[in-house]
Amino acid sequence: MTKPVNIREIALGILMEITEEEAFSHIVLRQVLEKYQYLEKRDRAFITRVVEGTLEHMIQMDYIIEQFSNVPVYNMKPLIRNLLRMSIYQMKYMDSVPDAAVCNEAVKLAQRKGFYNLKGFVNGVLRNTARRINHVKYPDPKTEPLHYLSVKYSFPIWMLSKWVAQFGYEKTEQICRDSHMERPTVVRCNLTRASKEEIIEDLEAQGITVRQHPYLDYALEISDYNYIKSVSAFRKGWIQVQDVSSMLVAEVAAPNWGDTCFDVCAAPGGKSLHIADKLMGSGHVEARDVSEYKVRLMQENIDRANLINIHAVLRDATVRDEASVQKADIVIADVPCSGLGVIGKKQDIKYKMSEKQQQDIIRLQRRILSVVQEYVKPGGVLVFSTCTIGADENQYNIKWFLENYPFRLESLDPYICDELKDRTTKGGYIQLLPGVHRSDGFFIARLRRLDAPGDEGFYFDEDEEDENGKKRY
The missing domain is CATH 3.40.50.150 (Vaccinia Virus protein VP39)
Structure with a gap:
C-alpha cells in the first residue's frame, strides 16, 4: 500500500533546502511540484503558499517567535526553526487552517523528524503564539522607521537603508509592499506562430483568465491555471513566460x-x-x-x-x-x-x-x-x-x-x-x-x-540635481 504523503513535511523539506542548503526557491519548488504532480490541486497550492509565504515573511516570523521563545531563533535547530516559521505563518496568514490543527501537526512533525525531546518546546511556543499573536508589539514607524519596514515587510535593514537613501522612504515602502502582492503570470505572444486573437482564444478555452498588459500589445497577463506546462498555448510554443x-x-x-x-x-x-x-x-x-x-x-x-x-x-x-x-x-x-x-x-x-x-x-x-x-x-x-x-x-x-x-x-x-x-x-x-x-x-x-573619434552623444551626469537639490539617477 502506498504511504500517504504529508504535505506539511514536503513544505518543511523545501524550506530546509532553501534556507540551509542555499538552494534557489523557485527551482526547488518547481522540481518538487513536478515530482508530486499527482497531488490534488488544493494540496499543491497549500505547499506553494506555505513555502512562498514563509519566505516572504521570514523576518517577521522570527520577530514573532522571539516574543514567545526563551531560545533565540538562530540558536535553534534548523528544522525546528523552519517548523516554527511555517507554523506561525499558517496561524497569521491562513485563516482556513485552525490554530489547534497547526500546533498538533507541528508537534507530530517534530516527533516524526526525530526531535521527540523538543516536541514540548514546539507545542509551548506555538500555543503561546496562538493565544497572543494579535497582541504582538511591532516597531514604531516614527521612532524606528527602518526597523518597522524590516519587520513589517521582512527586508534586511542594510538593503532598506540603501533604497531609502536613493528613492526616499515612501517609494521604498511601495517597493516592499509590492513584493507581497499576488501578481498574474506575464507571457509574450509568439506572433510568428499564431495571432494574438488565436492565442487568447486558446487560453480562454482552457478556463484561463487573460488580460492585456498596458506596456506592450503582445504582452498578456494570465491567471487561473494550475501548471504552465499543461497550458496548450505554452506547449505549442505560442507563448513564452517573460516579464x-x-x-x-x-x-x-x-x-x-x-x-x-x-x-x-x-x-x-x-x-x-x-x-x-x-x-x-x-x-x-x-x-x-x-x-x-x-x-x-x-x-x-x-x-x-x-x-x-x-x-x-x-x-x-x-x-x-x-x-x-x-x-x-x-x-x-x-x-x-x-x-x-x-x-x-x-x-x-x-x-x-x-x-x-x-x-x-x-x-x-x-x-x-x-x-x-x-x-x-x-x-x-x-x-x-x-x-x-x-x-x-x-x-x-x-x-x-x-x-x-x-x-x-x-x-x-x-x-x-x-x-x-x-x-x-x-x-x-x-x-x-x-x-x-x-x-x-x-x-x-x-x-x-561611436563610429569615429569625436562622435558625440548623451553622457551620464551623476551631478545633475532635481528641484529639491537631490541627485537624480
Missing part, C-alpha cells in the same frame, strides 16, 4: 532585418527568443551562457518556439572570443546581478544577498562589460540590463562604462510607450521599480558604439 520588463530589452535593442545579435548571458533565453522572433526569420541570434545545463535549457526553449535563426552556445562572457570582435550589430548584456528587482517572485534573494556579495557582483558585471563591448561593430548597439534596482549596479556602472569605452547613450523614447517616458528615458536608460511600474524591478540602457 514585460524583459520584453522591453528587445524593444530597446530594436533589431533590423538581417542583424547579427549576441546575447552574452542569455539563459533561460527569453530575450534571445524575442529578438529572433522580431527578426522574422532573418539574421542570426547567438544565445550564449556559461554552463552546459543552461545551454540545454535554452535549446529546449528554442526547439519549442521552432525558430530557425537562433542557436544556443556554450561560452563564458568573461573570456574574450577573438572570432566575435566587432561582428555583432547588437550585443545584449543582461549581466548577473543581485536580483533585487524580482524579490516578489524569488523571496529568498533578499536573505541570501549581502553588501559584500553585491560588490563582488559589480566587479563581475564590469569584467563582462569590458570584454563584450569589443563584439559590437562600429555604429552598433550594446543593451545593458539587470533585474535589480539601485544605482550601484546600474547607473554607476553606466557612468564607469562611458568613462572607459567609446560608447554614448541613446534615447529610449522611440522604443517605449508614453507611460514609461521620463527624463531618464530621453537620456538613454530606465529604472523600473516594483510597486511603481507594472513590472519587475529592471534597468535598461541603450548604448551606441
